[in-house]
Structure formats: C-alpha cells, structure tokens
Amino acid sequence: MSMKIVVAIKQVPSRDSQLKVNASGTWIEEADLAWEINEPDAYALEAGLQLREKLAGEVVVLCAGPESASQTIREALAKGADRAIHIEAFHKGAAAGFTDPLALARVMAKALESEKPDLILTGLQSDDLGYGQTGVILAEVMGLPHATIIMNVEPSGNGIKVKRELEDGWFQQVEMPLPALLTIQSGATKLRYATLMGIKKAKTKEVKRVAASELTGSGNPSIRLDRIYLPVKAKHSQIFDGSPKEAATKLVEKLRFEARVL
Amino acid sequence: MSGVLAILEQRDGVLHKSALEGLAAAQQIGADLDLPVFAAVAGSGVEPVAQTLTGYKLKKIHAVDHELLGQYTPDGYTAALKQLIEAHQPKYVILPHTYQVRDFAPKLATALNRVLVSDVISYRIDSGALVLVRQLFQGKINADVRFEGDPPYFASIQAGAFRADGLQPGTAIVEKTTPDLKPEQIRTKPLDPFRESQRAVDLGAAQIIVSVGRGIKEAGNIPIVQKLADALGAELAASRPICDNGWLPMERQVGSSGQTVAPKLYLAVGISGAIQHLVGMKGSKTIVAINKDPEAPIFEVADYGIVGDLFEVVPALIAALGK
Numbered sequence: 209m210s211m212k213i214v215v216a217i218k219q220v221p222s223r224d225s226q227l228k229v230n231a232s233g234t235w236i237e238e239a240d241l242a243w244e245i246n247e248p249d250a251y252a253l254e255a256g257l258q259l260r261e262k263l264a265g266e267v268v269v270l271c272a273g274p275e276s277a278s279q280t281i282r283e284a285l286a287k288g289a290d291r292a293i294h295i296e297a298f299h300k301g302a303a304a305g306f307t308d309p310l311a312l313a314r315v316m317a318k319a320l321e322s323e324k325p326d327l328i329l330t331g332l333q334s335d336d337l338g339y340g341q342t343g344v345i346l347a348e349v350m351g352l353p354h355a356t357i358i359m360n361v362e363p364s365g366n367g368i369k370v371k372r373e374l375e376d377g378w379f380q381q382v383e384m385p386l387p388a389l390l391t392i393q394s395g396a397t398k399l400r401y402a403t404l405m406g407i408k409k410a411k412t413k414e415v416k417r418v419a420a421s422e423l424t425g426s427g428n429p430s431i432r433l434d435r436i437y438l439p440v441k442a443k444h445s446q447i448f449d450g451s452p453k454e455a456a457t458k459l460v461e462k463l464r465f466e467a468r469v470l
Numbered sequence: 471m472s473g474v475l476a477i478l479e480q481r482d483g484v485l486h487k488s489a490l491e492g493l494a495a496a497q498q499i500g501a502d503l504d505l506p507v508f509a510a511v512a513g514s515g516v517e518p519v520a521q522t523l524t525g526y527k528l529k530k531i532h533a534v535d536h537e538l539l540g541q542y543t544p545d546g547y548t549a550a551l552k553q554l555i556e557a558h559q560p561k562y563v564i565l566p567h568t569y570q571v572r573d574f575a576p577k578l579a580t581a582l583n584r585v586l587v588s589d590v591i592s593y594r595i596d597s598g599a600l601v602l603v604r605q606l607f608q609g610k611i612n613a614d615v616r617f618e619g620d621p622p623y624f625a626s627i628q629a630g631a632f633r634a635d636g637l638q639p640g641t642a643i644v645e646k647t648t649p650d651l652k653p654e655q656i657r658t659k660p661l662d663p664f665r666e667s668q669r670a671v672d673l674g675a676a677q678i679i680v681s682v683g684r685g686i687k688e689a690g691n692i693p694i695v696q697k698l699a700d701a702l703g704a705e706l707a708a709s710r711p712i713c714d715n716g717w718l719p720m721e722r723q724v725g726s727s728g729q730t731v732a733p734k735l736y737l738a739v740g741i742s743g744a745i746q747h748l749v750g751m752k753g754s755k756t757i758v759a760i761n762k763d764p765e766a767p768i769f770e771v772a773d774y775g776i777v778g779d780l781f782e783v784v785p786a787l788i789a790a791l792g793k
Contacts (some may be wrong), residue, residue: 226765227610240697309576310585324668337606339588341576344544348580353657354544356573373727374663377571377720381661395714430585430623434614436606445759445772455776456786459758460793462774467756469678470702470791 209363211265211386214320215256215289216330216343218250219273219280223335235434245280247333252392255289256329259361265326266290270319271436272297272312272420286402287411292413295319295418308429309337313345318423321348327368328389332357347389354389355382359396473506473529474499474620475560477551479570480519481542488627490634492566495627497527497638499562502595506558508532509642512550514540520644524542527640532558538651541655544574545656550649552581557647560622562600567626569726578626587615589745591631600625608744609767629726629749671705671721677703678735681724681751682712685740685761685780689717695739698784702789708730709747725750740780743768760784 221227222229222242226364230237245253247288256267269284271277272295282383292440295315328347333340347354360371365384373393374380402410448455473587476496478487482674493509510532511520519553534550553712555578556565556622566572567589578587591612592603602615602625617623675743680699684719686692713723724731736754741747743759743766751757751773759772760783769775 221607223608224763225755226763227607227626236622264694308585310583311579318586326746337604338608339576339606340572341586341588344573345578345580347586348577355658357569371744372660373569377611377665377728378663379666380663382792383659383661385657395711409500416679428581428619430619431587432618434601434616436611436613437613439605439609439703439767445769445775447775447777449777452782452786453774453789455778455792456783456790459776460790461772463683463735463756465651467735467773469756 209263211259211263211326212268212323213256213259213265214263214270214271214323214325214328215249215253215284216267216315216346217253217280217446218331218334218336219243219247219277220273220334220336222248229436229438233437234433235436240433243280245283246331246334246336248333248335248392248394250331250399251394251396252329252331253284253287253289254397255358255361256327258397259327263363268293268323270316271295272316277306278415280409281415283402285413285415286406287400288406290413292415294415294417295420295423296417308431309342309345310341310349311429313349315420316342316346317349319418324387326386330385330389330391330394332391334394339428343389349352350389350435352387352389354391355384356391357393359393362391367407369412373444391454393407402446408451471563473508474503474562474564475508475510475555475558476564477512477789478523479566479568480513480516483516483519485519485522485568486510486566486568488566488568488592488629490637491629491632492627493523493526493710494634494637495632496562496564498632498636499593499600500637501596501638503600505561508556508558510534510551512547513537514538517646518645524642524644525639526640526642529637531642531645532775533644534649535646536649536651538653538656539649541660542570543656543658543660544577545658546651547574548581549580549651549655551578554647555622556580563622563624564565565626566627571626574664575624578661582622584622586618586626588626589628590625591628603789605745608742609748609770610765628745630752633672666720671719673705673707673722673724673729673731675711676705676731676733678702678737679707679724679731679733679754680704680737681707681709681737681741681742682739683709683719683747684711685742686712686766688719689715690782691791692717692780693782698788702735702737704735704737707740708743738768739773739784741768742766743771762789
C-alpha cells in the first residue's frame with residue numbers, strides 16, 4: 209500500500225512567548241515574537257512520516273501563512289517531508305488572515321484539488337486561535353470521512369484502522385475507508401529531530417507557492433473576532449514575593465493558618 | 471421553533487456529565503434573549519434518557535431516535551441533527567464542548583454553511599446580540615466573538631463554565647423523531663470503547679496532591695517534586711505531557727483525558743494551566759501554583775502563588791514545611 213499523505217501545519221508564536229495585545233485590540237503584537245510549528249501539528253507530521261516509512265508513499269506539507277512561515281515549512285521538509293504547498297497569506301497570526309476557520313478550510317481544499325491525497329493529517333487544535341475545528345471542517349468541505357484525537361493509525365484492508373481517544377481514559381478503534389482526514393493527538397509518539405543531511409536536502413525540495421487570494425472561495429464569514437484582551441482574574445490570588453525562602457515561608461504560613469489545609 | 475436548542479450527549483442511556491451545564495447555558499441565553507429553550511438527545515432508544523429532562527423549564531425535548539445512531543459516528547449524528555435543525559430552525563444551537571462534540575459539531579455547522587464558536591467560557595448581550603467569550607493562546611488571552619449573517623448560530627460551552635445547579639425547573643414533553651438515515655451514509659465503523667489499564671492509583675481519594683508539569687524539564691528531576699509530595703503526605707500527579715513522556719505513569723494524569731480531582735490542597739508545580747488540565751482540578755478547595763511565568767493561566771485559578779524557578783522554590787518549600 210502506497211499512500212499520499214498531506215499534513216496541514218501552522219506556524220504559531222513559540223509556547224513561552226510573552227504576549228501583548230495590539231493598540232486596537234484586534235490581534236497580538238507580532239513584531240518581536242519567536243515562531244514555531246504549532247505543537248499538535250508537529251505530532252501530525254510525525255505520524256505522517258512514520259506511516260510513509262511503514263507503507264511507502266509521499267508526505268506533502270500544506271501550510272497557510274505569510275512569508276515567515278517558510279521557516280516552519282523548511283523545518284518540516286528537513287524532518288523528512290517530501291515537498292510542500294505554501295498558501296501565501298498576508299497576515300501572520302490570525303490563521304493567516306482567516307479568523308473564520310471555514311474560509312480557511314475552503315482555501316485549503318482548493319489548494320488540494322489537484323493533489324487527491326489518500327490521507328490528510330493535522331493537529332487536533334492550534335495553540336493560537338485554538339478552535340480545534342479546521343481539520344474537521346476541511347474534511348466536510350472535501351466530502352471526506354474523518355476521525356479526531358487519533359493516537360495511532362494502521363492500514364486495514366483497503367482503508368485504515370485508527371485508535372481514537374475518548375474521555376476519562378477510554379479509547380476506541382474506528383475502521384474507515386480512504387481517502388480520509390484525521391486529527392492527531394499530541395504526545396502519542398516521540399518527535400524526531402531534523403538531521404544535518406535532512407536540513408541540507410530540505411533546501412532542494414519543492415515548495416509550491418500559491419496566493420491565498422487566488423484560492424478564495426465563495427461564502428461570507430459567519431463569525432467575527434471582535435476584540436482580544438487579557439483575561440480579568442476570576443479568583444483573587446495572593447502572590448508571594450521575595451526570595452524563594454521568604455516566599456516559601458509565607459506560603460506555608462498561609463496554608464497552615466489561613467487556608468488551614470496543612 | 472426559532473429558539474435556543476441544547477444538543478446533549480448521552481451514552482448507554484446516561485447523560486454526559488456536562489450535559490446539564492450545557493442545558494443551563496441554553497436556559498440562561500434563552501432567558502436573556504427572551505427565546506424558548508429546547509433540548510435534543512440523539513441515539514437509539516433514547517426516549518427514557520430524554521424523559522429525565524422533563525422536570526426542567528423547556529419548551530420541548532426532542533428524542534432523535536434511530537437504530538443507526540446506537541453507536542456514535544460523526545456521519546450519523548451530523549445527518550440526523552442537520553435534519554432536526556432544518557425542520558425546527560433554532561436561532562441558537564448550544565452544545566457542551568465534549569470530545570464527541572469536538573468530533574461532529576464543526577462538521578454539522580459546516581454542513582449548514584456556518585461556523586461553530588467553540589469552547590465558550592461566558593457570554594454577554596450587547597444590543598440584543600450575543601457576544602461570546604473564548605480563550606486564545608492556551609488561555610493567555612480572551613476574545614469576544616460575534617455571529618455574522620443568518621442563523622442558526624452554533625456555540626459549544628467549556629466544561630465548568632456554567633453551573634448545572636442554576637437550572638430552572640418546569641415541565642416539558644418529549645417528542646420522538648426518527649431521522650431519515652441509510653447505512654451507506656455512515657462511512658466510519660466504530661468498535662467498542664475500551665480502557666487501557668485498570669487504575670491502581672485513585673487520585674480522587676487523595677487529600678493533598680502535588681502535580682507536576684512541563685516546567686520540570688526532564689525525567690531526572692521528578693524526585694524533586696516527589697520529595698515535596700512526601701513532605702506533605704501527598705499523592706504525586708502530573709499534567710499530560712509528563713505522562714506522555716513516560717516520566718510518570720498515565721494513571722497519575724489529571725485533566726480531561728485523565729482523572730478529575732478535588733482535594734483540599736492542590737499544588738501545581740511548573741504547570742502552565744492549559745484548559746485540559748484545569749478542568750481536571752479547578753474544583754480543588756485550595757490551589758497553589760508555582761510557575762516562572764506570571765501570565766500562566768494556572769494563576770487564574772490559584773488561591774496562592776509563587777512566581778519563580780521551581781528548582782529554587784520547591785527545595786525552599788520543603789525546608790519551610792520542616793520547620
């Protein structure tokens with residue numbers, strides 16, 4: 209069984225970024241941020257690479273983002289993806305200018321029209337907008353069956369058998385035909401590092417660039433991101449300052465005599 | 471019906487633990503917008519579970535019943551609920567943000583050319599329009615989201631965001647509907663759910679829990695927090711990444727995919743507080759957070775906090791406990 213696997217990835221601010229909201233409250237200040245692959249998508253890429261190693265075939269990376277997303281695409285190619293499609297969009301953070309995941313999915317579906325993949329993989333959610341929906345919406349737009357929060361994929365007959373995570377420590381196997389779309393759970397496997405050879409090879413791999421504006425489909429947005437802001441603390445927490453020793457002493461005192469839990 | 475429809479999850483005739491929270495959210499939105507509230511449960515033989523909702527203030531409870539809905543599939547649920555929504559045309563569709571809802575609700579909304587606003591934590595009414603609040607960047611930032619265009623408007627509600635004890639009592643009737651479904655519409659074949667291992671550790675019984683997250687950096691550092699747990703007579707627990715890495719066994723994981731705990735004291739060490747973790751522990755009586763990032767969402771739920779390097783703070787805490 210040879211498989212053509214598309215892995216949809218996204219570039220997001222690195223996890224320990226200190227985020228600031230811009231003056232108009234429309235998005236974050238992006239200028240000084242470091243960027244990285246959305247962590248759940250890194251696991252989708254890993255699952256795609258492992259499947260290709262098991263079955264033969266091809267891994268194509270699909271990424272919507274501005275010019276700077278090229279860095280994340282190169283990293284995916286260095287890890288072993290065969291080639292990439294870069295949907296060039298003007299805006300970085302807000303899902304490449306799309307705060308509406310349906311509009312983004314329509315653009316992605318158009319970019320994949322000529323590809324006819326057997327399997328599309330993506331992370332279960334993004335660390336920026338966190339809709340947790342783009343994969344499922346893409347499946348519906350493309351008319352494909354899907355399964356979410358997948359821990360393991362194996363071939364089964366003409367299709368695949370996947371292990372899906374349910375809540376409270378429950379799991380379930382699901383059999384499904386191909387082509388299909390899966391959203392991959394983070395942490396189910398170890399992530400690989402790019403090798404020196406991989407980094408060298410990545411420079412020669414094909415990256416097809418398409419402008420998002422050429423792909424935009426019909427349909428008006430049905431939701432609007434109005435304003436973003438720092439959350440107001442719901443609970444008043446007491447934060448203890450000073451040296452670690454001073455702070456620890458105060459904390460123990462509070463736990464003993466105020467909260468009375470020790 | 472042009473009201474608010476709450477779609478509630480059931481398995482084997484038992485409502486999901488967050489179903490009543492979703493119903494409470496729908497009732498509050500209905501009351502604020504002066505709209506009638508409806509509920510729906512889907513499955514095979516769901517009339518008895520639908521009957522358990524008749525004591526609440528609802529216009530009607532739809533029991534969407536079909537043999538092909540006996541096992542959950544995104545294809546089956548989407549086709550059946552799409553028919554219900556098209557027949558009754560609710561203005562708002564509210565769902566609790568469960569794993570199952572994450573699996574089918576985006577598909578259902580897309581099938582109706584709409585976008586679900588997922589994982590909503592609260593709402594407000596602004597000139598008669600619903601403004602939903604949801605979290606971005608792992609809880610570091612909030613966003614106000616509005617619906618555009620025509621209804622139906624879909625929103626899923628985060629676990630714990632609404633309280634089931636605020637439900638309005640009343641009387642409601644159950645109406646059974648049978649959607650038009652064919653076996654060939656359902657493309658995926660789910661097998662029976664299973665559990666990987668029996669739980670040897672019951673974190674739910676612990677009075678004090680010390681829980682460790684990514685901040686611990688490597689497996690070799692786990693003894694540092696184990697010593698703190700020993701000093702407190704506490705059970706050691708962890709956020710998901712620690713168990714995924716195999717640094718602690720899965721049975722010690724707290725969060726939406728692990729155990730839900732509510733001890734009298736919960737110490738979160740090097741845990742940023744992603745919502746998946748928070749839903750598993752925010753019911754704890756007293757919460758302490760130790761984290762180097764002052765903006766970490768864990769401080770949102772903490773009663774006491776120390777902003778600092780856990781490798782300095784934890785030994786200092788062990789020393790202070792010994793005094």
